[in-house]
Amino acid sequence: xxxxxxxxxxxxxxxxxxxxxxxxxxxxxxxxxxxxxxxxxxxxxxxxxxxxxxxxxxxxxxxxxxxxxxxxxxxxxxxxxxxxxxxxxxxxxxxxxxxxxxxxxxxxxxxxxxxxxxxxxxxxxxxxxxxxxxxxxxxxxxxxxxxxxxxxxxxxxxxxxxxxxxxxxxxxxxxxxxxxxxxxxxxxxxxxxxxxxxxxxxxxxxxxxxxxxxxxxxxxxxxxxxxxxxxxxxxxxxxxxxxxxxxxxxxxxxxxxxxxxxxxxxxxxxxxxxxxxxxxxxxxxxxxxxxxxxxxxxxxxxxxxxxxxxxxxxxxxxxxxxxxxxxxxxxxxxxxxxxxxxxxxxxxxxxxxxxxxxxxxxxxxxxxxxxxxxxxxxxxxxxxxxxxxxxxxxxxxxxxxxxxxxxxxxxxxxxxxxxxxxxxxxxxxxxxxxxxxxxxxxxxxxx
Numbered sequence: 001x002x003x004x005x006x007x008x009x010x011x012x013x014x015x016x017x018x019x020x021x022x023x024x025x026x027x028x029x030x031x032x033x034x035x036x037x038x039x040x041x042x043x044x045x046x047x048x049x050x051x052x053x054x055x056x057x058x059x060x061x062x063x064x065x066x067x068x069x070x071x072x073x074x075x076x077x078x079x080x081x082x083x084x085x086x087x088x089x090x091x092x093x094x095x096x097x098x099x100x101x102x103x104x105x106x107x108x109x110x111x112x113x114x115x116x117x118x119x120x121x122x123x124x125x126x127x128x129x130x131x132x133x134x135x136x137x138x139x140x141x142x143x144x145x146x147x148x149x150x151x152x153x154x155x156x157x158x159x160x161x162x163x164x165x166x167x168x169x170x171x172x173x174x175x176x177x178x179x180x181x182x183x184x185x186x187x188x189x190x191x192x193x194x195x196x197x198x199x200x201x202x203x204x205x206x207x208x209x210x211x212x213x214x215x216x217x218x219x220x221x222x223x224x225x226x227x228x229x230x231x232x233x234x235x236x237x238x239x240x241x242x243x244x245x246x247x248x249x250x251x252x253x254x255x256x257x258x259x260x261x262x263x264x265x266x267x268x269x270x271x272x273x274x275x276x277x278x279x280x281x282x283x284x285x286x287x288x289x290x291x292x293x294x295x296x297x298x299x300x301x302x303x304x305x306x307x308x309x310x311x312x313x314x315x316x317x318x319x320x321x322x323x324x325x326x327x328x329x330x331x332x333x334x335x336x337x338x339x340x341x342x343x344x345x346x347x348x349x350x351x352x353x354x355x356x357x358x359x360x361x362x363x364x365x366x367x368x369x370x371x372x373x374x375x376x377x378x379x380x381x382x383x384x385x386x387x388x389x390x391x392x393x394x395x396x397x398x399x400x401x402x403x404x405x406x407x408x409x410x411x412x413x414x415x416x417x418x419x420x421x422x423x424x425x426x427x428x429x430x431x432x433x434x435x436x437x438x439x440x441x442x443x444x445x446x447x
Contacts, residue, residue, distance in 0.1 A: 004105035010048035011080035062132040077112035166427035195412035197221035227273035230376035266290030275303035320370035330379035334435030366443040378438035387437030
């Protein structure tokens with residue numbers, strides 16, 4: 001019976017993400033069937049749900065010819081179980097008997113699916129007998145059509161295909177060191193990258209040596225680049241931007257005199273970077289629960305910052321800062337390789353609201369920085385509407401000027417520098433990182 005319960009839990013995770021628009025993490029926290037599992041069963045249920053979400057568009061397209069009516073005509077519970085069964089057969093190499101029989105048994109344990117058991121059994125048996133070539137479908141078919149079109153419009157067909165290919169691969173774990181990145185890499189048997197980030201060995205992060213020591217934190221290499229580029233403008237030595245993490249990129253006496261504001265700071269990876277460089281850091285976020293996580297991260301790493309709960313659009317510091325990092329609220333579509341459900345729980349209308357919010361925050365940021373200071377605007381999305389278009393608007397309206405990034409300032413990311421001197425970290429064949437846009441700016445005048 002445990003096999004059926006695993007499939008029932010996996011289907012419930014899909015139901016909560018796709019029908020209730022929960023993130024996968026939220027679904028795992030809220031799902032009673034998933035909560036009843038432990039150990040390998042829990043891990044397998046999560047693996048099934050993750051695999052289905054990673055390639056959902058292709059799976060739905062391949063299911064369509066096996067159905068006499070559109071997939072959306074089936075009940076949400078049956079849709080979830082069809083996807084659970086199909087991904088086991090087509091992508092997870094689960095034996096046919098287990099994939100079909102245990103998934104059908106799962107329907108019997110779910111009141112909303114009991115009446116569709118015979119239908120589910122028939123479709124999954126056809127799915128086992130008539131296995132499609134999912135790889136023959138366009139790689140961008142993993143997303144809804146509107147999203148595939150939006151990506152292609154922003155980064156071109158090749159860029160969209162690269163984003164999709166990255167989503168199909170299991171993401172690695174990357175770390176940022178508080179001080180000595182080389183030493184941390186050696187201790188955990190990881191790989192020190194040119195950017196200063198560390199690729200951790202496989203397995204759960206909790207199993208890494210010195211876990212909980214506070215000497216490092218999990219952070220995507222692209223996310224870490226943003227703070228490094230901001231600090232490079234203060235170090236006076238672009239070639240040392242990738243070395244900020246071991247404090248060799250900035251004179252200790254000089255760094256203590258520099259004030260940096262981290263807007264929309266929680267959960268705080270970039271705040272930790274700024275603190276580790278010895279800056280006076282003010283971390284601002286409107287979410288008290290998220291700031292609680294930031295406080296915990298600061299305590300774990302032994303770092304300190306002034307934490308302020310406020311709306312960044314209206315809050316102003318007592319004195320203008322030297323540096324400001326704005327990781328603006330965004331669609332987060334650059335993190336789909338780690339959160340593939342984002343492609344399905346967001347709607348086109350949801351995305352459209354972000355650029356105005358981002359522009360207002362960027363305008364507010366110009367009122368918090370001294371003349372000659374630096375702003376680093378970044379968003380974890382490759383959509384031009386949330387990145388370059390927002391900055392172009394601020395430049396056109398005379399709020400900021402660009403401070404172009406040089407290749408020496410972006411070790412490991414030199415190929416990601418755009419013609420305008422911004423950075424767009426699209427994944428490549430040998431590059432494992434999220435898609436981030438970042439632009440380094442200077443306010444044209446104190447507002």
